[in-house]
Amino acid sequence: MNLLLLTSADLLSPTTAQVCDYRAEHLRKIHRSSVGDQLRVGVVNGSMGTATITSITDSAVTLDFDCSCSPPAPMPLTLVLALPRPQMLKRSLQTLATMGVKDVHLIGSARVEKSFWSSPMLNGEEINRQLILGLEQGIDTVLPSIEFHKRFKPFVEDILPTLCQGKNAWVAHPGNSTPCPRASVGPQLLVIGPEGGFLDYEVEKLTAAGCQQIQLGPRILRVETALPVLLSRFYPH
Amino acid sequence: MNLLLLTSADLLSPTTAQVCDYRAEHLRKIHRSSVGDQLRVGVVNGSMGTATITSITDSAVTLDFDCSCSPPAPMPLTLVLALPRPQMLKRSLQTLATMGVKDVHLIGSARVEKSFWSSPMLNGEEINRQLILGLEQGIDTVLPSIEFHKRFKPFVEDILPTLCQGKNAWVAHPGNSTPCPRASVGPQLLVIGPEGGFLDYEVEKLTAAGCQQIQLGPRILRVETALPVLLSRFYPH
Incomplete structure (x- = not known):
């Protein structure tokens, strides 16, 4: 997972999101992420940018994000x-x-x-x-x-x-x-x-x-x- | 399977072979081969050529073959x-x-x-x-x-x-x-x-x-x- 891809269902606000599924598990177990870590994010069919992890629990990872870059050319x-x-x-x-x-x-x-x-x-x-x-x-x-x-x-x-x-x-x-x-x-x-x-x-x-x-x-x-x-x-x- | 690959264990003589494993099953079930059918064969680390199926049973396929072509360049x-x-x-x-x-x-x-x-x-x-x-x-x-x-x-x-x-x-x-x-x-x-x-x-x-x-x-x-x-x-x- 080189990019965490967010859907509208993940958004808590235009700049915060929470993921609960395989992505949360991947961040916890494979990336071994900690609060404060930065990672690449994108919004499905939207722009890409950077997120900072603000909370990690057994079931969810919460992030602040800023997406202002275009995705790569098709x-x-x-x-x-x-x-x-x-x-x-x-x-x-x-x-x-x-x-x-x-x-x-x-x-x-x-x-x-x-x-x-x-x-x-x-x-x-x-x-x-x-x-x-x-x-x-x-x-x-x-x-x-x-x-x-x-x-x-x-x-x-x-x-x-x-x-x-x-x-x-x-x-x-x-x-x-x-x-x-x-x-x-x-x-x-x-x-x-x-x-x-x-x-x-x-x-x-x-x-x-x-x-x-x-x-x-x-x-x-x-x-x-x-x-x-x-x-x-x-x-x- | 675009080529039937024979090992020395399959050879009954220098020009006849019998296969009994997944290859026999593949010939029967996927290729739906019949006696008389021709197919491409090769000998592992050797030459390639053509074979004719001479017998098909539930457990084995027997072939006459003639291998005189070189394999493709590495x-x-x-x-x-x-x-x-x-x-x-x-x-x-x-x-x-x-x-x-x-x-x-x-x-x-x-x-x-x-x-x-x-x-x-x-x-x-x-x-x-x-x-x-x-x-x-x-x-x-x-x-x-x-x-x-x-x-x-x-x-x-x-x-x-x-x-x-x-x-x-x-x-x-x-x-x-x-x-x-x-x-x-x-x-x-x-x-x-x-x-x-x-x-x-x-x-x-x-x-x-x-x-x-x-x-x-x-x-x-x-x-x-x-x-x-x-x-x-x-x-x-």
């Missing part, structure tokens, strides 16, 4: 990700939040197992929890927007072409296509397939919607590895 | 990693094996918790299991070498300077140092610290041993995310 990238298996989704949500992605579309495709769509991980609160963990790690306050598109064809025909407008759009797919570009300028859209990859038919539909096929070399990476690798290729800083 | 990078917590070590071992790192040194440092050194994950068999999973994912046969150096000071004073010889050596550490280079030529050595980072004293010792400090920007990445990000910066393909 990564100007729209991510379209075939819904990964729940544990991989969990880590992918943390990673994309840490790295500053703000616009995410989770889609169905032939090799996305139907059962993934009924995972408890897709619950709004659970998704939020993973995104918050990612923001706390990456020192950012702005929650990514996550949209679901269970059916591939309506998404790729009716929604994707609009999402691609004004962006360079790419689909990462193993094969003999162009290598992934290094260091891109301006807004990008990146599509990452499921374990086992997109079907040829799906790649054709994605290409028709405006996505150029790119690949990462002969080694096949898991989705949760391909994600940070691709993001850091597009935006080296 | 990543010419020596990785020095402060021992991460067990679950993160597990994923990091898979990732580095998938991405082609072959020379790994797991080290102690002030912020490596002592308990990590007694984790069952450090058992040789368990480490091998994770590396094999990584190789099966990345389509490679060559097991990375993993060495342990529990004490930071003897490692950094007596071993690291020799490891650095003939390489560009880097320590990734948040701060105002040089950004991580993009696309390096020739052998590199990369040091990645623990959660919470190296102490200033440790960074000084690493610098004195020949490592140049680099950073990845203002967002702090978890070790398991920083690892693929850094590797892909050094070797974009």
Whole structure:
């Protein structure tokens, strides 16, 4: 936890807050915080700054804070990700939040197992929890927007072409296509397939919607590895 | 499993093999393999090729195989990693094996918790299991070498300077140092610290041993995310 992220429910006043959940425990047990300690704080979807701990009890930590700094610039990238298996989704949500992605579309495709769509991980609160963990790690306050598109064809025909407008759009797919570009300028859209990859038919539909096929070399990476690798290729800083 | 990796214990003859463990189950249940199916195989620390399934029972899958291709080129990078917590070590071992790192040194440092050194994950068999999973994912046969150096000071004073010889050596550490280079030529050595980072004293010792400090920007990445990000910066393909 490199940033203590406060929600409106934590605020006692515009400059004081009290946290009672895993954050209080983390401050007590991992940071071994004491009254008077300073730490980095932010308000969800708001500004960031510094807090001073004013009280610690077994159940709560109370802080005075002053938040006047802007959060870091978002990564100007729209991510379209075939819904990964729940544990991989969990880590992918943390990673994309840490790295500053703000616009995410989770889609169905032939090799996305139907059962993934009924995972408890897709619950709004659970998704939020993973995104918050990612923001706390990456020192950012702005929650990514996550949209679901269970059916591939309506998404790729009716929604994707609009999402691609004004962006360079790419689909990462193993094969003999162009290598992934290094260091891109301006807004990008990146599509990452499921374990086992997109079907040829799906790649054709994605290409028709405006996505150029790119690949990462002969080694096949898991989705949760391909994600940070691709993001850091597009935006080296 | 993009490659079925065979050990000498699996070989019935130089061109036939039988697998009985999670690999047989994976072929039956995930790949839904049938007799006559072809698949990619490799022999641990040997060559790669194609196999044809000749029999499937509830407990075993038997194959004829022909391995005459070389595994992919290794990543010419020596990785020095402060021992991460067990679950993160597990994923990091898979990732580095998938991405082609072959020379790994797991080290102690002030912020490596002592308990990590007694984790069952450090058992040789368990480490091998994770590396094999990584190789099966990345389509490679060559097991990375993993060495342990529990004490930071003897490692950094007596071993690291020799490891650095003939390489560009880097320590990734948040701060105002040089950004991580993009696309390096020739052998590199990369040091990645623990959660919470190296102490200033440790960074000084690493610098004195020949490592140049680099950073990845203002967002702090978890070790398991920083690892693929850094590797892909050094070797974009």
